[in-house]
Amino acid sequence: xxxxxxxxxxxxxxxxxxxxxxxxxxxxxxxxxxxxxxxxxxxxxxxxxxxxxxxxxxxxxxxxxxxxxxxxxxxxxxxxxxxxxxxxxxxxxxxxxxxxxxxxxxxxxxxxxxxxxxxxxxxxxxxxxxxxxxxxxxxxxxxxxxxxxxxxxxxxxxxxxxxxxxxxxxxxxxxxxxxxxxxxxxxxxxxxxxxxxxxxxxxxxxxxxxxxxxxxxxxxxxxxxxxxxxxxxxxxxxxxxxxxxxxxxxxxxxxxxxxxxxxxxxxxxxxxxxxxxxxxxxxxxxxxxxxxxxxxxxxxxxxxxxxxxxxxxxxxxxxxxxxxxxxxxxxxx
Amino acid sequence: xxxxxxxxxxxxxxxxxxxxxxxxxxxxxxxxxxxxxxxxxxxxxxxxxxxxxxxxxxxxxxxxxxxxxxxxxxxxxxxxxxxxxxxxxxxxxxxxxxxxxxxxxxxxxxxxxxxxxxxxxxxxxxxxxxxxxxxxxxxxxxxxxxxxxxxxxxxxxxxxxxxxxxxxxxxxxxxxxxxxxxxxxxxxxxxxxxxxxxxxxxxxxxxxxxxxxxxxxxxxxxxxxxxxxxxxxxxxxxxxxxxxxxxxxxxxxxxxxxxxxxxxxxxxxxx
Ligand SMILES: Cc1cc2nc3c(=O)[nH]c(=O)nc-3n(C[C@H](O)[C@H](O)[C@H](O)COP(=O)(O)OP(=O)(O)OC[C@H]3O[C@@H](n4cnc5c(N)ncnc54)[C@H](O)[C@@H]3O)c2cc1C
Ligand SMILES: Nc1ncnc2c1ncn2[C@@H]1O[C@H](COP(=O)(O)O)[C@@H](O)[C@H]1O
Numbered sequence: 001x002x003x004x005x006x007x008x009x010x011x012x013x014x015x016x017x018x019x020x021x022x023x024x025x026x027x028x029x030x031x032x033x034x035x036x037x038x039x040x041x042x043x044x045x046x047x048x049x050x051x052x053x054x055x056x057x058x059x060x061x062x063x064x065x066x067x068x069x070x071x072x073x074x075x076x077x078x079x080x081x082x083x084x085x086x087x088x089x090x091x092x093x094x095x096x097x098x099x100x101x102x103x104x105x106x107x108x109x110x111x112x113x114x115x116x117x118x119x120x121x122x123x124x125x126x127x128x129x130x131x132x133x134x135x136x137x138x139x140x141x142x143x144x145x146x147x148x149x150x151x152x153x154x155x156x157x158x159x160x161x162x163x164x165x166x167x168x169x170x171x172x173x174x175x176x177x178x179x180x181x182x183x184x185x186x187x188x189x190x191x192x193x194x195x196x197x198x199x200x201x202x203x204x205x206x207x208x209x210x211x212x213x214x215x216x217x218x219x220x221x222x223x224x225x226x227x228x229x230x231x232x233x234x235x236x237x238x239x240x241x242x243x244x245x246x247x248x249x250x251x252x253x254x255x256x257x258x259x260x261x262x263x264x265x266x267x268x269x270x271x272x273x274x275x276x277x278x279x280x281x282x283x284x285x286x287x288x289x290x291x292x293x294x295x296x297x298x299x300x301x302x303x304x305x306x307x308x309x310x311x312x313x314x315x316x317x318x319x320x321x322x323x324x325x326x327x328x329x330x331x332x333x
Numbered sequence: 334x335x336x337x338x339x340x341x342x343x344x345x346x347x348x349x350x351x352x353x354x355x356x357x358x359x360x361x362x363x364x365x366x367x368x369x370x371x372x373x374x375x376x377x378x379x380x381x382x383x384x385x386x387x388x389x390x391x392x393x394x395x396x397x398x399x400x401x402x403x404x405x406x407x408x409x410x411x412x413x414x415x416x417x418x419x420x421x422x423x424x425x426x427x428x429x430x431x432x433x434x435x436x437x438x439x440x441x442x443x444x445x446x447x448x449x450x451x452x453x454x455x456x457x458x459x460x461x462x463x464x465x466x467x468x469x470x471x472x473x474x475x476x477x478x479x480x481x482x483x484x485x486x487x488x489x490x491x492x493x494x495x496x497x498x499x500x501x502x503x504x505x506x507x508x509x510x511x512x513x514x515x516x517x518x519x520x521x522x523x524x525x526x527x528x529x530x531x532x533x534x535x536x537x538x539x540x541x542x543x544x545x546x547x548x549x550x551x552x553x554x555x556x557x558x559x560x561x562x563x564x565x566x567x568x569x570x571x572x573x574x575x576x577x578x579x580x581x582x583x584x585x586x587x588x589x590x591x592x593x594x595x596x597x598x599x600x601x602x603x604x
């Protein structure tokens with residue numbers, strides 16, 4: 001048996017397309033493996049997904065456990081949970097991380113229950129306690145007003161789900177070498193009790209989490225029409241439109257645009273907050289942005305505490321002038 | 334149809350207080366509501382019962398005052414309501430919670446097996462979305478999360494569920510029994526009809542404790558049965574603020590120039 005503790009990342013894929021959160025987790029898990037003097041390994045389930053396993057190596061996995069089976073052609077809780085639980089029982093990972101996506105959350109709860117271990121949802125920080133070597137999992141608690149660090153001292157694996165964009169994407173190195181270990185699922189289609197009868201893809205999804213520029217609006221817009229202005233600016237900059245919960249609740253824009261604790265976690269190169277006060281629940285979703293620019297009439301607005309550039313003023317003066325300036329710049333006039 | 338709904342009472346507002354020593358929520362004195370997603374699960378149960386007939390059992394685990402949540406459940410058409418309340422249940426994480434709920438469900442199912450188990454997609458106090466999947470796993474029944482539409486075919490003992498994923502809408506089918514976690518769209522809560530309101534006065538919650546009638550393994554309840562521990566609570570640190578410009582002092586032009594500078598530097602202004 002390998003004495004080195006195994007740090008595992010479940011690599012989420014659909015139709016052979018890996019979710020980038022898996023690579024972000026491999027980056028972070030690599031640091032944890034180093035601190036534990038352990039090995040970084042990935043788990044890939046699906047059908048015809050060897051390419052995904054190779055990608056996991058390019059993103060840092062030393063070894064990939066691959067279950068490739070027609071029963072896994074699309075995600076279903078039962079066969080996926082069965083496969084991962086079986087691998088955990090065989091290899092006893094020390095840590096298992098999954099993305100806090102629809103798929104990852106559905107799966108993680110089942111795996112943790114089968115293994116009778118702890119699971120911490122939506123963590124924003126992961127580190128190894130230098131003394132006990134336990135995983136310290138930090139997450140916002142009680143409406144984001146405080147942070148709590150959680151331990152799972154006596155059960156293994158230590159499990160958590162992490163939202164996309166919480167950790168940076170590590171570098172990809174296609175020349176990296178690693179081992180692919182093939183495993184059997186040991187479950188036939190007859191034993192799976194849920195069948196997919198249809199799938200209706202969304203026509204346009206708002207790709208907020210992976211946008212490079214986000215122009216975000218809050219109650220300071222004064223009404224839903226204000227978003228027309230922000231949409232124009234976002235379009236010019238090749239970005240997406242974000243929003244605070246207050247305006248989503250008011251029905252000015254759809255939930256898909258919401259940034260924050262109960263919305264998306266984002267990490268753009270530039271986050272432009274217009275008429276957003278910057279409540280803690282909003283900040284936890286956008287504080288990892290490279291550069292934060294805030295426009296707000298209230299010099300005391302908490303958003304200014306984290307803004308790299310804080311502009312105290314009326315967004316209806318600044319944004320139209322900015323749109324004109326961007327147009328000029330892009331037209332090289 | 335025989336339906337079980339699991340609901341949680343959650344603190345309502347933003348004015349949430351924490352016990353600094355234990356890092357747990359102080360529930361006393363904070364107004365409580367039924368977790369919003371669970372309300373939609375109740376509404377779905379009510380709609381299915383009106384359409385197909387049957388019986389609704391509602392359970393909740395919480396402090397004694399959580400019986401208010403059960404009284405509300407009766408207004409939605411619940412026929413039997415059970416409160417799991419005992420100090421030994423306190424401090425449960427999602428693993429201990431799913432154990433307690435699943436054992437209770439197994440006990441209740443001895444009378445008549447359930448066709449459908451309805452949960453909320455998540456509870457707004459912790460946002461974990463782990464309890465539904467945990468209970469389904471313990472009961473060994475198929476799990477369908479994030480449901481937005483549920484169609485039942487009771488004669489065939491079959492269900493069709495639309496669930497929302499990041500990429501679109503997935504339509505799944507399964508045979509009874511199934512555990513479903515509900516999003517808001519599954520059903521709208523109706524105004525409670527008078528008859529249900531009157532019934533709500535008469536149906537009393539049954540209280541189950543760690544002593545009985547469900548045969549629990551004590552070590553798997555509450556804090557004791559919870560593998561996760563709150564290690565430390567702290568207020569998040571803020572990153573240091575940058576520069577501040579007042580438009581009233583520097584003018585709009587200057588503000589715009591400074592924003593452009595950043596956009597250019599970050600490479601998001603390519604023509
Ligand atoms: C459990 C929980 C979860 C939550 N989750 C989220 C979440 O995920 N995301 C989220 O955003 N919120 C969330 N909230 C809500 C959050 O607490 C705030 O209520 C919300 O973010 C406020 O939105 P806002 O900034 O748009 O509105 P307000 O706080 O009303 O701020 C509007 C701002 O606009 C400024 N303004 C007004 N006019 C102008 C003008 N002409 N030009 C420039 N500025 C102007 C004002 O000075 C003010 O600062 C959550 C709350 C709770 C309790
Ligand atoms: N203490 C509880 N009692 C009854 N049901 C619960 C309890 N906690 C969670 N649930 C159910 O599990 C769902 C998800 O909760 P959570 O996993 O805590 O986000 C809720 O919407 C409820 O349906």
